[in-house]
Amino acid sequence: MGVAAIQTAGEATGNLELIEQEVRSAARRFPWLSMIALGELAIHGASPEKAERAGGATEQRLQSLAAETSLWIIPGSLYEDRDGQVFNTTPIIDPTGQIIARYDKMFPFLPYEKGVASGNSYVVFDVPGAGKVAVAICYDIWFPELVRTLAAMGAEVIIVPTMTNTIDRDVELAIARANAAISQCFVVDLNVAGQQGNGRSVIYGPGGDLIYEAGAGREIMALELDLEQVRSARSRGWNGLGQVMKSFRDMPGRFPLHESVDARSEAMRDWGALEMPTRSIVPESAKLSQPSKTPRLTTTNNKGSV
Structure with a gap:
């Protein structure tokens, strides 16, 4: 399956025309492509205030772009x-x-x-003549239960549109690699760059093997994913080693923590609310501006000053 993962280097918002140009350019340059994917919120940025109705103007333009180029388009997210x-x-x-x-x-x-609702449905779809593809978004891959579920549903490639501009990008690379290895599939973790993110998109194979890591700027990563590698890894083990998914399938044990929301909540109830961290150190300027709680001691010296 020919895939182009486009790491855009856009503005903070307003990148629809840029993305249309990038998709058209990739389609012309690599006529063997069947799919193009982009980073999380790459088009309109990270403000929920820019939310559109489903089927709105942006989706309509993306639909026209897919029909024009005859490509599957995974347009990041909106x-x-x-x-x-x-x-x-x-x-x-x-x-x-x-x-x-x-x-x-x-x-x-x-x-x-804040203010964004949680989804509750997994998406795995067939690309005729190639195989099964799934989508997760950014923070989703920090939760192996979600990725494992996609793999158990047959996903051979997991596309992960991402928007990361923080110091934990290096950690995300390790998580993406681990997910590829434990679920024995391709993971395309596609970050944004420019004003939106710090790049370093990665593509890992079904053994956790690094296929490519992008830099910090604009890149078009066009490559062919051989899904027979996934089928071989799941059947025989990567390089003849662990058959991880079959071991998970056949293990008779249960996972009580995952059996209900109530069980999960009870197990972790003492950890406190999920809320924004607050400043842990009070600045000296704030301390000085507060009234003193101790009486002021006055003394006199030999010159009579206080």
Whole structure:
């Protein structure tokens, strides 16, 4: 399956025309492509205030772009307003321009991604003649239960649109690699650059092997993913080693923590609320501005001054 992962270096918002140009350029340069993917919120940026209705103007332009180029398009994500709730959503658009599914981010980056609702449905879809592809969004991959579920549903490639501009990008690379190895699939973790993120998109193979890591700026990563590698890894083990997914399938033990929301909540109830961290050190200027709680001691010296 020919995939181009485009790491855009856009403005903070307003990048739809840029992305249309990038998609058209990649389609012309690499005629063997079947899919193009972009980073999280690359088009309109990270403000839920820019949420559109599902099927709105942006999605319509992306649908026209997919039909024009005859490509699958995974356009990063958009904030969408549905029934009064805002979701961080990836529409999956097929080469005829039809939206075949919408994936809502299950784990908004709380407490920072405030006001964004959690999705509750997994999305795994067939690319005819190639195999099964799934979508997760950014913070989702920090939760191995989600990725394992996608793999158990047959996903051979997991596309992860991401928007990261913080110091934990290096940690995310380790997480993406671990997810590829433990779920024996390709993981395309696609970050944004420019004013939106710090880049370093990565593509890992089904053994956790690094295929490519981008730099900090604009890049178009066009490559062919051989999905037979996934099938071999799951059947025989990567390089004849662990058959991880089959071991997970056949292990008779249970995981009580995952059996209900109540069980999970009870196990972790003492950890406190999920809320924004506060300043832990009071600045000296703030201390000086506060009234003193101790009486002032006055003395006199030999010159009579106080």
